Amino acid sequence: MSLAAASAGLALARRRQRRRRVLIEAGSVMLGLILLIWSLIPVYNMFLIALDPEEGEIEFTGNIWPPEPSLDAFGVVLTQADRYLEHFWQQFGNSLFIGLMTMLLTVLIGSLAGFAASRMRLGHGSWITNTALVTYVVPAAFLTIPFYRVIHSYGLSNDPWGVIAAQVTFATPFAILTLRHYASLIPLELDDAARVDGASSAQVFLRIYLPLITPALAVVAIYALVLAWNDYFYQFVLLTKPSQMTVAMMQGHMFEDPDAAWNAMMAAAIIYSLPPIVIFFALRRYFTAGLTMGGLKGTTP
Amino acid sequence: MSGTQQVLATGAVTVNRPHRPRWHWRLRSSDLTWATAFVVPYAAVFLAFAIYPIGYALWMGSGPSLYVDLIDDPLYLKTAVNTLLFAGLGVNLQMFLALLLSGFFMRRRWWIRALLVIYVLPWALPAVQAFTSVHWILIGEMGLVNRLLEELFGIEGPMWFSHWWLALGSNIAAYIWKWMPFWTVIFIAGRMMIPKEIHDAAAIDGATDSRRFVHITFPLLANLYLVCTLLATAWAIGEFNTVFFVSNGSPVMSTEVLATLGFRYTFDSAKPALGVAAVMSALPVLIPIVIILLRRIQAREMQL
Numbered sequence: 118m119s120l121a122a123a124s125a126g127l128a129l130a131r132r133r134q135r136r137r138r139v140l141i142e143a144g145s146v147m148l149g150l151i152l153l154i155w156s157l158i159p160v161y162n163m164f165l166i167a168l169d170p171e172e173g174e175i176e177f178t179g180n181i182w183p184p185e186p187s188l189d190a191f192g193v194v195l196t197q198a199d200r201y202l203e204h205f206w207q208q209f210g211n212s213l214f215i216g217l218m219t220m221l222l223t224v225l226i227g228s229l230a231g232f233a234a235s236r237m238r239l240g241h242g243s244w245i246t247n248t249a250l251v252t253y254v255v256p257a258a259f260l261t262i263p264f265y266r267v268i269h270s271y272g273l274s275n276d277p278w279g280v281i282a283a284q285v286t287f288a289t290p291f292a293i294l295t296l297r298h299y300a301s302l303i304p305l306e307l308d309d310a311a312r313v314d315g316a317s318s319a320q321v322f323l324r325i326y327l328p329l330i331t332p333a334l335a336v337v338a339i340y341a342l343v344l345a346w347n348d349y350f351y352q353f354v355l356l357t358k359p360s361q362m363t364v365a366m367m368q369g370h371m372f373e374d375p376d377a378a379w380n381a382m383m384a385a386a387i388i389y390s391l392p393p394i395v396i397f398f399a400l401r402r403y404f405t406a407g408l409t410m411g412g413l414k415g416t417t418p
Numbered sequence: 419m420s421g422t423q424q425v426l427a428t429g430a431v432t433v434n435r436p437h438r439p440r441w442h443w444r445l446r447s448s449d450l451t452w453a454t455a456f457v458v459p460y461a462a463v464f465l466a467f468a469i470y471p472i473g474y475a476l477w478m479g480s481g482p483s484l485y486v487d488l489i490d491d492p493l494y495l496k497t498a499v500n501t502l503l504f505a506g507l508g509v510n511l512q513m514f515l516a517l518l519l520s521g522f523f524m525r526r527r528w529w530i531r532a533l534l535v536i537y538v539l540p541w542a543l544p545a546v547q548a549f550t551s552v553h554w555i556l557i558g559e560m561g562l563v564n565r566l567l568e569e570l571f572g573i574e575g576p577m578w579f580s581h582w583w584l585a586l587g588s589n590i591a592a593y594i595w596k597w598m599p600f601w602t603v604i605f606i607a608g609r610m611m612i613p614k615e616i617h618d619a620a621a622i623d624g625a626t627d628s629r630r631f632v633h634i635t636f637p638l639l640a641n642l643y644l645v646c647t648l649l650a651t652a653w654a655i656g657e658f659n660t661v662f663f664v665s666n667g668s669p670v671m672s673t674e675v676l677a678t679l680g681f682r683y684t685f686d687s688a689k690p691a692l693g694v695a696a697v698m699s700a701l702p703v704l705i706p707i708v709i710i711l712l713r714r715i716q717a718r719e720m721q722l
Contacts, residue, residue: 148522149533155595156537159551162562166554181565230460237453245457247712252468253649254708255475256656258677259697262690263475267467286467289460294715318452347545350658350681365546372550372663379554386547393542401535 163390167191167383190380194388199381201371204362212363213392215277215352216345219284223341224334226285227292231330232322234293235300236308246297249290257287261354268355279355284348288341295340299333300326335403339396346393364389478691479698488695493671494679500586501675501700504661505654508590512598513647517639519598520605521631541599549663552592556664585665585673592664593657601646608642609635641714648711655700676700 165180170187192198197205234245260283268279307329308321316324327334349365356362368386371377488494523534540548555562556578564575579585612635620630636643658677661667667674667682674682676697683693 145522145525145527145530149530152519152533152537156540156599158562159548159555159595160539160543162555163547163551165562166551181562181569226459226463229456233453233456237449237456243716245460247716249460249464250708250712250715252464253652253711254704255472255697255701256653256677256704258656258658259680259694259700260471260475262680262684262694263471263478264467266478267471267474271466282463282467286463289463293460318449318456322456343542347659349546349662350677365544368546368550372546372553383551386544386550390543390547393544394539397538397542 190384193381219345220342223288231296235297284345292337335400479695484695497679512594516601538599545659579668593660
């Protein structure tokens with residue numbers, strides 16, 4: 118009896134386990150589908166409107182599928198054939214300049230300060246991080262008006278560098294925090310060995326620190342670019358000349374105007390969305406490495 | 419002592435920051451010069467573009483009469499409540515869901531990895547454009563959501579921006595859509611730092627997934643969770659783009675938050691000092707948040 122009962126019981130347990138596994142699998146597929154729809158609906162909507170050929174008319178009749186998809190709107194953006202988009206490529210260049218400079222300066226200033234905070238044994242190097250975090254006491258959007266006055270007193274009104282300064286200011290504390298944390302996973306003995314061999318601090322920075330923290334630098338670079346790319350408020354307040362207009366400002370104007378060509382607006386939005394995504398994918402290898410730092414220890418595949 | 423406890427006991431050392439010798443490298447004077455040179459660029463940026471504007475803001479918003487004006491404006495009280503609801507609901511929902519979803523994304527399936535890339539997309543999208551799209555999704559009958567509700571279920575969707583709570587809810591949902599991926603990725607990184615042995619040992623002791631989450635994952639991630647929640651709260655209180663582009667304050671300026679109200683005071687009513695006072699009134703909430711944040715980060719290195 119016992120053998121048959123035991124094997125029957127085992128089979129039952131196994132079946133129960135299998136059913137449980139199937140349930141978990143089905144559940145995660147469901148969750149995956151929900152997440153997919155949730156993440157993509159606004160993106161889908163961008164394409165839905167951009168591919169709708171009706172132009173200028175306010176009658177976007179509300180489709181869930183473009184009835185006659187056409188790339189006209191993209192053509193309008195590329196050839197700058199709309200009153201809002203006359204200077205689209207110049208605006209795109211302005212945005213790109215602000216974004217790349219923010220990225221570059223954040224990486225530069227952040228890595229220098231991060232090196233001093235974590236590798237120079239300044240007694241309490243953490244005070245640099247702590248002071249930096251004070252920046253977040255007042256959120257960026259709360260400081261635009263005072264920032265406008267301050268920038269004016271520096272003679273930087275109507276200058277893209279004013280916007281870059283603002284973005285760098287709000288990106289570096291996060292950069293220092295991230296770099297400091299990442300560097301704490303690299304043994305200080307490496308630096309000591311180099312110093313014993315007579316390397317100066319600058320050499321330790323260039324030859325040891327920078328190469329080893331590349332993944333974290335990629336995280337910081339993407340973060341800074343996305344921060345600058347997301348900005349509307351500072352550009353709106355600090356830049357007024359038409360020649361300095363950025364894509365975000367132009368889209369803000371189109372948003373306020375109910376007569377603007379919606380499909381061209383969304384086509385421009387899609388084109389403007391591309392650079393961070395391209396850079397994100399280009400740096401993705403470093404990015405995942407940077408965020409899963411130390412993961413080697415915990416999870417080996 | 420069970421296997422789990424043993425590993426936890428020995429694992430405690432590895433979970434904390436790596437061991438580092440206590441002695442300090444005595445700074446040579448040349449090193450001190452270098453250190454100064456490394457910190458100077460940041461110090462300059464910090465003083466010129468953070469401290470000076472913050473001081474200027476405090477000075478601009480220092481007139482007591484401004485706050486009398488604020489209290490007298492019914493719009494201000496409404497806005498303060500909105501900001502609290504927006505930040506409180508938005509951040510807590512987002513962080514809790516991000517923590518759970520980070521567990522989902524730890525599963526080793528090729529399609530879950532592919533999904534993660536799509537899931538992170540909203541974070542990489544530019545805010546103005548993404549929120550404009552969300553605005554059009556919810557714009558009455560023509561909006562995609564209401565069209566889908568009608569086509570698929572035959573339901574007539576609500577006018578999202580005609581009711582205070584629906585418009586506020588839309589703002590919160592849009593905020594979560596944009597920022598939850600960022601925190602999910604941080605929690606994924608945090609989970610990957612937990613030594614696998616701890617989970618294995620718990621599994622051998624027969625702990626179920628939910629018990630492992632409650633007794634292992636959450637306690638080990640608690641500090642990270644708190645630090646991230648505080649940081650996210652400070653950022654959400656100052657959020658501008660979401661509200662400005664999703665509901666744009668409608669219906670009739672009833673869903674404004676402090677940042678957008680400051681914008682309206684400054685540019686629509688030409689009262690910049692009042693605008694600064696409106697946002698500065700959030701300091702009593704923000705300062706404690708940052709103080710706790712600093713303590714938590716100092717107490718233990720952020721366990722990313």
